[in-house]
Amino acid sequence: MRFYPGSSMVSFMSEFLENKTKEDDYNPVGMNTGGEVADFSEKHFSVANKTHRFFHSQPVAAPAIILLTSIIVFGLIVGDRFFHPYNFSLILQQVTIIGILAVAQTLVIMTAGIDLSVGAIMVISSVVMGRLAVDFGFPPVLAIIVGLFVGAFFGGLNGFFIVRFKMPPMIVTLGTWNIIYALNIWYSNSETIRSGDVRDIAPLLQWTGNSFNFLGGRLTFGSILMVIIFVVVWYALNWTPWGRHVYATGDDPEAAALTGIRTDRILMSVYILAGVICAFCGWVIIGRIGAISPASGTTANLDSITAVVIGGTSFFGGRGSIYGALFGALIVGVFRNGLALAGLDVLWQEFTVGALIIIAVAVDQWIRRVGS
């Protein structure tokens, strides 16, 4: 009855609807164990209590409801301009970068960690891809592969300090954020590779920015890549032993270790995978901007955390889902877009996002309270 991360979106919706009936299925039997331990009857539960139980069992319900509501509200305020397919594809393009980084961030936060270096890894990967392909004439495919390895390396570096020296992830990634940023300036000579140069020499790097018509909107290959990354990570988290072990490690590392899970390896794999995903995002950001700049994506770090938090993934680890991150990124995207179309100043967009974070965490804490 809790929204079990393994089920698909479809079964999520149906479970959503059946929630009430399933609730009553649980039937504790005392037979040869003598006497009831738990009484699951719901007679005396108030409305608030039932709501609480519902959101507790369906962690993605809250962000899903917020997303739908915000789309409806902005549709009513802004009107047709908001509902235009082109606008939706614009929102999608705007959330692509944050969406991909949010996948990486979700994986890390799921293990009760945090990765402040996702933006930096993304940028250095894109700079490496660009330098190799444009300045040193590497074949673009090779440049991209090397860029992905760079992402894996820095992710692995984070994992190494966190696993080996038991350092808090926030401190480690705060450090590597600065280190990578400095290396990035050094390696790029703080020069931007111009969009025209990229187009002439290594157009493959900008492929992620190419778009095609889709139901009246324009879809970029970068957005497609984002969807693919979401699906792959969703599968890995929910349909492989590795995914179960990530959840278990985040939930209670000691308990996970006692069941034989090698939590160190799981953590290491999570940080490396997060690094690779950030590097993919580095490729996507080249397509989005066109040029390759060491100064791009400066707000991406915190935006990715924002998306994850709004998506209902718990900072305490073990709870959350990958589509929560997608919803979170979309909620931020819809709010920014809707507020802009409604004619509000950018500063009110920031204000709203800030308010959303606080509301999301407040709701999250309320939802997490077990057995109240």
Next chain:
Amino acid sequence: MILQPIIKAQGLVKHYGRVVALDHADLELYPGEVLGVIGDNGAGKSTLINRLMGEDQVNAGEILLENKPVSFKNPMEAREAGIETVYQNLAVSPALSISDNMYLGREIRIAGILGKVFRMLDKKTMQQQAREKLSDLGLLTIQNINQAIETLSGGQRQRIAIARATAFNSKLVIMDEPTAALGVKESKLVINLIKDVREQGMPVILISHNMPQVFEVSDRIQILRLGKSVAVVKPETHSMSEAVSIMTGALDPNDHEAGAYCSPHNGN
């Protein structure tokens, strides 16, 4: 017929620096029995048990599992050899489901390329088997095996953990303070469950501070004192206060009429 112990530890020695945690401790567990292990704090209970389940290395001594010497480097190896442990903290992941928890660390993957290459979980089989195993033990008729562990009560969680320990061809189950965190009513359930496990022929090592419970459920009780196995007593021959006296050193077990070592399954 000479009864062979399932597991036999002899002459285990463990130092932590200059502190001697185990001083030639022995332990024998026979088929179908519940062996209680008691001792004051620091008597070596945890060290002895940690060794059996491969969490700790000893300085000397050997362990025989079904007469074959074994040496486990980690709990995984011990588990693969058939030594299951129910930990004090249960080692369950609250946010994961019942079936996920039962198969944590030994997930079943789908046969064929999906399982081999894509490492896809066989959720259907796991859920089905988890349900069967729970009902085999007469534990719970759970309809929703995908229910998160955190929605269960402490006693229910405990029983899931015990089900997990007994469900996978294990040879013996070690229970480390299984009732420490439970109330009276739930403790009672767990004690009954230990009896059920024994009924099924599965031997159990029970470590507990709760003397009445140990005396209620154990066939034999091993008493540790200062890292030594000073006595193995039976609830029929020794009273609880005698056991405590041996534990604290007030009574020399050899002075007791039943002697310092009670062999299994004699008399009754």
